[in-house]
Amino acid sequence: MCHPAQLVCCINNLIDGVFMSELEEKTEKGSADALELGGSEDQKAEGDSGVGTGVLFFIAAFAVCFLSGWLLFPNLLYSKKEQPFNFDHALHVSEMGGCDSCHYFREDGSFAGLPKLSQCVECHAEAMGETEDEAIFIAEYVEKEKEVPWLVYSQQPDCVFFSHSAHVVGAQMDCVSCHGHIGESTTCKPYEENRITGYSRDIWGKNIWGFKKNSWDRMKMDDCAECHEKETGSKGACFQCHK
Amino acid sequence: MKVDRRSFLGLGLGAAAGVAVSPATWKLMDDSSIWTQNWPWTPVPIDGEVTFENTVCSLCSGNCGISIRKIDGRPVKIEGTEGHPVNGGGVCLHGLSALQYLYDPSRIQSPLIKIDGAWKKVTWEEALAHAAKALADVRKAGKSNAIACVTGNDRGTVPGLFKRLTTVLGSNNYYTMDTMEKTWTATVDAVNGVNAEVGFDLKNSDLILSFGTGFIEGWGAPIYNFHVNAQRKTNAVKLIQIEPRLSNTAAAADQWVPAKPGTEADLALAICGILITSGRYDAQGVKADDKSFAAFAAMVKDTYAPAKVARTTGIDVGVIQDLAMAFADAEKPLAIAGRGRGDTAGSMREFAAVYALNCLAGNINAPGGLWLMDKDPGEVWPAIEMDGMATDGFARARFSDKNTVDALMAMVSESEKSPVEALLVYNANPCHTLKNAKAVTEAVKKIPLVISFSSYMDETTQLASVVLPSHMFLERREDVVLFNTLPLDITALSTPMVKPLFDTRHPGDSVLSLAGAMEGSIAASFPWESYDACLEAVKAPVWESLSQEGVVMKDPVSLIKKIPRVDFSLLLKDAVAIGAAGEEKAYPLVLIPVDNMRLSRQVAASPFAVKTVSDRVLKGTHSFVDVNPETADALGFSQGDDALITTPVASATVKVNLCDGIMPGVLAMAQGLGHTMVENRYVGGKGVNVNELVGPVMDAISGLDAAWGIRAKLSRV
Numbered sequence: 001m002c003h004p005a006q007l008v009c010c011i012n013n014l015i016d017g018v019f020m021s022e023l024e025e026k027t028e029k030g031s032a033d034a035l036e037l038g039g040s041e042d043q044k045a046e047g048d049s050g051v052g053t054g055v056l057f058f059i060a061a062f063a064v065c066f067l068s069g070w071l072l073f074p075n076l077l078y079s080k081k082e083q084p085f086n087f088d089h090a091l092h093v094s095e096m097g098g099c100d101s102c103h104y105f106r107e108d109g110s111f112a113g114l115p116k117l118s119q120c121v122e123c124h125a126e127a128m129g130e131t132e133d134e135a136i137f138i139a140e141y142v143e144k145e146k147e148v149p150w151l152v153y154s155q156q157p158d159c160v161f162f163s164h165s166a167h168v169v170g171a172q173m174d175c176v177s178c179h180g181h182i183g184e185s186t187t188c189k190p191y192e193e194n195r196i197t198g199y200s201r202d203i204w205g206k207n208i209w210g211f212k213k214n215s216w217d218r219m220k221m222d223d224c225a226e227c228h229e230k231e232t233g234s235k236g237a238c239f240q241c242h243k
Numbered sequence: 244m245k246v247d248r249r250s251f252l253g254l255g256l257g258a259a260a261g262v263a264v265s266p267a268t269w270k271l272m273d274d275s276s277i278w279t280q281n282w283p284w285t286p287v288p289i290d291g292e293v294t295f296e297n298t299v300c301s302l303c304s305g306n307c308g309i310s311i312r313k314i315d316g317r318p319v320k321i322e323g324t325e326g327h328p329v330n331g332g333g334v335c336l337h338g339l340s341a342l343q344y345l346y347d348p349s350r351i352q353s354p355l356i357k358i359d360g361a362w363k364k365v366t367w368e369e370a371l372a373h374a375a376k377a378l379a380d381v382r383k384a385g386k387s388n389a390i391a392c393v394t395g396n397d398r399g400t401v402p403g404l405f406k407r408l409t410t411v412l413g414s415n416n417y418y419t420m421d422t423m424e425k426t427w428t429a430t431v432d433a434v435n436g437v438n439a440e441v442g443f444d445l446k447n448s449d450l451i452l453s454f455g456t457g458f459i460e461g462w463g464a465p466i467y468n469f470h471v472n473a474q475r476k477t478n479a480v481k482l483i484q485i486e487p488r489l490s491n492t493a494a495a496a497d498q499w500v501p502a503k504p505g506t507e508a509d510l511a512l513a514i515c516g517i518l519i520t521s522g523r524y525d526a527q528g529v530k531a532d533d534k535s536f537a538a539f540a541a542m543v544k545d546t547y548a549p550a551k552v553a554r555t556t557g558i559d560v561g562v563i564q565d566l567a568m569a570f571a572d573a574e575k576p577l578a579i580a581g582r583g584r585g586d587t588a589g590s591m592r593e594f595a596a597v598y599a600l601n602c603l604a605g606n607i608n609a610p611g612g613l614w615l616m617d618k619d620p621g622e623v624w625p626a627i628e629m630d631g632m633a634t635d636g637f638a639r640a641r642f643s644d645k646n647t648v649d650a651l652m653a654m655v656s657e658s659e660k661s662p663v664e665a666l667l668v669y670n671a672n673p674c675h676t677l678k679n680a681k682a683v684t685e686a687v688k689k690i691p692l693v694i695s696f697s698s699y700m701d702e703t704t705q706l707a708s709v710v711l712p713s714h715m716f717l718e719r720r721e722d723v724v725l726f727n728t729l730p731l732d733i734t735a736l737s738t739p740m741v742k743p744l745f746d747t748r749h750p751g752d753s754v755l756s757l758a759g760a761m762e763g764s765i766a767a768s769f770p771w772e773s774y775d776a777c778l779e780a781v782k783a784p785v786w787e788s789l790s791q792e793g794v795v796m797k798d799p800v801s802l803i804k805k806i807p808r809v810d811f812s813l814l815l816k817d818a819v820a821i822g823a824a825g826e827e828k829a830y831p832l833v834l835i836p837v838d839n840m841r842l843s844r845q846v847a848a849s850p851f852a853v854k855t856v857s858d859r860v861l862k863g864t865h866s867f868v869d870v871n872p873e874t875a876d877a878l879g880f881s882q883g884d885d886a887l888i889t890t891p892v893a894s895a896t897v898k899v900n901l902c903d904g905i906m907p908g909v910l911a912m913a914q915g916l917g918h919t920m921v922e923n924r925y926v927g928g929k930g931v932n933v934n935e936l937v938g939p940v941m942d943a944i945s946g947l948d949a950a951w952g953i954r955a956k957l958s959r960v
C-alpha cells in the first residue's frame with residue numbers, strides 16, 4: 001500500500017503531467033525573463049506544498065461521479081413497471097405440477113413460452129378464488145378475450161436466437177439454471193425496463209457491476225459462453241445465436 | 244483555499260476517472276450496442292406458435308396448392324404445398340406474395356354507392372337495397388334481358404351462382420372472359436364434334452413444340468411447367484419455341500425458331516404437309532380413311548408447301564424440314580398453342596393447325612400427348628324458379644351468340660344508347676384486359692348500372708355505380724375447379740386463412756343477399772341460408788372428401804372413344820388467317836403485346852412483383868417498347884429515347900429498348916401495366932396499358948378475340 005502522501009503527490013503530478021502541455025511548460029520557463037522571478041517561485045512553492053486544491057477537487061469529483069455511476073445511474077437507466085396483475089407462481093406449481101404444465105414444448109419441438117389466454121381459460125373460465133388479481137384477470141382479460149400483456153423478465157433482444165428445446169430437451173438442463181427460483185415466487189417483482197434498449201434488467205442482472213452469485217443472476221452473452229465453454233469445451237460460434 | 248486552474252483540471256479529471264471506473268460507462272456501452280442492433284423503429288415480427296394451413300391459390304388459372312405459414316394464427320408467409328399434383332411444393336412470385344394482395348392499398352373496404360360521381364360508403368343493407376331496386380327497375384321496364392353478367396370463368400359454385408342469378412333475373416347474357424382454354428374447346432368441337440376440355444401431358448412428352456406459348460412464363464399451370472422445364476435434361480425432353488421474340492421460354496428452349504408474328508399456323512400446317520408427304524403420321528389419329536382427310540392433306544401439301552411457307556414465315560425451308568423431322572422422330576411429341584400466358588383466346592386457325600399436328604402424331608389421349616377430357620364438376624344444382632319477367636327475358640335473343648365479352652362491348656360501343664341496362668362484374672376487369680381498353684371503358688361508361696363485386700378498385704370497378712366488395716381469396720371458403728391445360732381433374736377447397744380485414748362479403752353471400760333483397764320469386768331459386776350451405780349442398784356428391792381432404796382428384800374421363808370424326812375442313816374454308824390491323828404504308832411496324840411472368844393480368848400486380856420487373860420493361864412510370872437495333876437505327880432511335888408509338892387504335896409515349904432478341908420490324912410491349920388505380924401507388928400510373936394500343940379481331944369461327952398484334956409506327960415525341 002502506498003502512503004497517502006505519495007498518492008496525493010501522484011495525483012498532483014498526474015494533473016501536471018496530463019493537463020500541462022509542453023507549450024505551457026515552455027511558456028512558464030520562457031517567460032521567466034518577462035515575469036517577476038519571485039512571483040513565479042512563490043507559485044511553485046505553494047503548488048508543491050501539501051495537498052493542492054486540484055487534488056481535492058479531483059477526489060471530490062471522482063467520488064461524486066463514481067458513486068453516481070454506481071448508485072444513482074441504475075435508477076436513471078431503468079424504469080419500473082408493474083405487471084398487469086400479480087401472478088402467484090408457487091400456487092400454480094403446487095396446483096398444476098412442474099413448469100411444463102404451462103410452459104410446455106409444442107408438438108413441433110418449439111417452446112410455447114408464456115401461456116396464451118386460451119390455456120389459462122381451460123381452468124380460469126370463471127374466477128378461481130377471490131383475490132383482487134383474479135378479479136382483474138377475469139374482468140379485463142378473460143371476459144374481453146384479450147391476451148394478458150405480461151412483461152417478460154427473461155426476454156432476450158431480437159438479435160438473439162435461443163432454443164429452449166436444445167437446452168431443456170437436448171442438454172437436459174433444468175429451468176432453475178437460467179430462470180432461478182421464479183417457480184417459488186408468490187408475487188411478481190416490478191419489471192425494470194432499460195430505457196435505452198427497452199429490455200429487462202434481468203438480462204444484465206440486478207447487480208450493476210455485472211457480478212453474479214448464481215447462474216441465473218444474469219443472461220448476457222458472456223454467461224451463455226461461460227456455460228457453453230464449461231459444458232461443451234467451446235464458447236460457440238457467433239452465428240449459433242446471432243443468425 | 245485558492246480555486247485555480249488546477250482545481251478545474253482536478254475536477255474534470257476526477258469526474259472523468261470517477262465515471263470511467265463506475266459501472267455506468269461499461270453499461271452504457273453495452274446498452275448502446277444492443278440498441279444499435281435492435282433499432283426500436285424496425286418492425287419485429289411477433290413470435291408465436293408456427294402452424295401451416297393448406298389452401299389453393301386463385302390468382303391465376305394454375306390453382307397451385309399453397310401452404311400458409313402462420314405465427315399465432317397470423318399469416319406471414321406462403322409456400323407451395325409439398326406433393327401437390329399441380330405444383331409439387333413450388334410457388335410463383337405472385338402466389339408467394341399473395342399476402343400483399345390481402346393488404347393491397349386498393350382493396351375496397353366497404354360497400355360503395357356512386358352519387359354524383361363520388362363514392363359514398365354505405366352499409367351492406369343500403370348497397371344491396373340500392374342494387375336490388377335498380378335491377379328491379381330494369382326488369383319492370385320489360386328489359387330483363389338487358390341485364391348482363393361477366394365473370395372471369397364459369398367454373399365452381401360462385402360463378403355458378405352468378406350465372407343462376409342472371410338467369411333468374413331473366414337474362415341469357417352471361418359471359419366469361421376469354422382464355423386459350425375456350426379456343427381449345429372450340430377447336431376440338433369444330434374438328435371432332437365433341438365438347439371436351441383439353442389437357443397436355445407435358446411431363447411425359449419428349450418433344451414440346453411450342454407455338455408462341457410462354458411455356459415457362461405463366462402459360463397453363465406455371466409451376467407445373469417449371470417442374471417440367473427443370474426436368475428436361477434429366478428426362479431428355481426437347482423444347483422448341485416458335486416465336487418472333489427471344490422470350491425467356493425461347494431462351495431456355497433447345498431451339499428457338501423466330502417466325503414472323505401471326506404466321507405460326509402456316510408453319511404448323513407446313514409441318515403437317517411434310518409429315519403427310521413423307522408418310523410419317525398416325526393414320527388412325529387423323530382417321531385417314533375419311534374423305535375430309537384427303538382434302539386436308541391435299542390442301543396442306545399444296546397451299547403450305549415448305550417453299551411457300553418459308554416466304555410467309557421467314558424461316559428457311561431446311562429449318563422447316565428439320566422441325567418436321569424432329570417432330571416425326573420424337574416418340575411422344577406434343578405441339579402446344581396459346582400465346583404468352585394463354586390469357587387470351589387466339590385464332591381457331593392457329594389452334595386447329597397445332598391440333599392437326601397432334602392428331603398426325605397420334606398422341607391424342609396418349610401418354611405425353613394431348614388429352615381430351617370430360618371433367619365432372621360434381622355439382623347438383625336445384626331447379627330454378629322463373630317468374631313471368633324472367634321467362635320472357637330469357638326467351639329473347641342473346642346479345643351475342645358467342646360467349647365473348649368483346650362482342651358485348653362492341654355492341655354497346657356501336658349503339659348510341661347502351662342496349663345493356665345493367666352489368667354485373669365479378670372476377671374480371673374488362674376495362675383493362677380487353678383489347679382496345681379505352682373503347683371498352685367508354686362502352687362501360689354508357690351502361691347505366693354497373694354492379695361490381697371486385698375486391699379491388701380496378702379500372703372496371705371505378706366505373707361502377709354500386710360496389711359489393713368481395714373477400715379476397717385468402718379470406719374465403721370456395722370450391723376451386725382446376726381450369727387450365729393440365730390433364731388432371733381436380734377440385735380444391737379454398738379455405739379462409741385470415742378473418743376478413745374489411746367490411747367485405749363472400750361473393751357467393753353477396754349474390755344470395757342480392758337475390759334476397761329482390762322482390763318476387765327471385766330468392767326462391769337460392770334456398771340456402773348462406774354461401775357455405777350452398778357450397779355444401781351443391782357440392783354434395785364430392786363434399787365429404789372435399790371438406791375432409793381439401794381436394795378431390797379424379798382421373799379425367801378420356802373422350803378418345805367418343806370422337807365421332809376428325810375433320811379439319813375448317814382449315815380449308817372458314818378459318819382465315821388473322822392479320823395485324825392497319826395499313827402497312829402508314830404503319831410499317833408490327834406491335835405485339837407480350838406477357839411478363841412478373842406482371843399479373845388478372846389482378847393488378849403486387850408491389851413486390853412490380854419491383855422485380857426489369858428496368859428495360861418499366862422504369863419509374865415509363866413503359867419500354869422492344870425494338871431491334873436495326874429497326875431503331877433506320878428510325879434514328881437510341882436506347883432510352885422517348886418515342887411516340889402510334890397504332891390505328893391509339894398512341895402512347897414510350898421509351899425505346901434496343902433488343903437483339905426481337906425480329907426487325909416488330910415491336911413488343913409488356914401486358915399488365917398502365918393501371919389507373921390511384922390508391923395503389925405501387926401499381927397505379929406505372930407504364931402504358933398495351934391493350935389500349937391494340938384492337939380486337941374477332942375470329943370468324945369462334946367469335947373470340949384472336950388479335951395477336953397490330954400495325955404500328957414509331958416517331959419522335
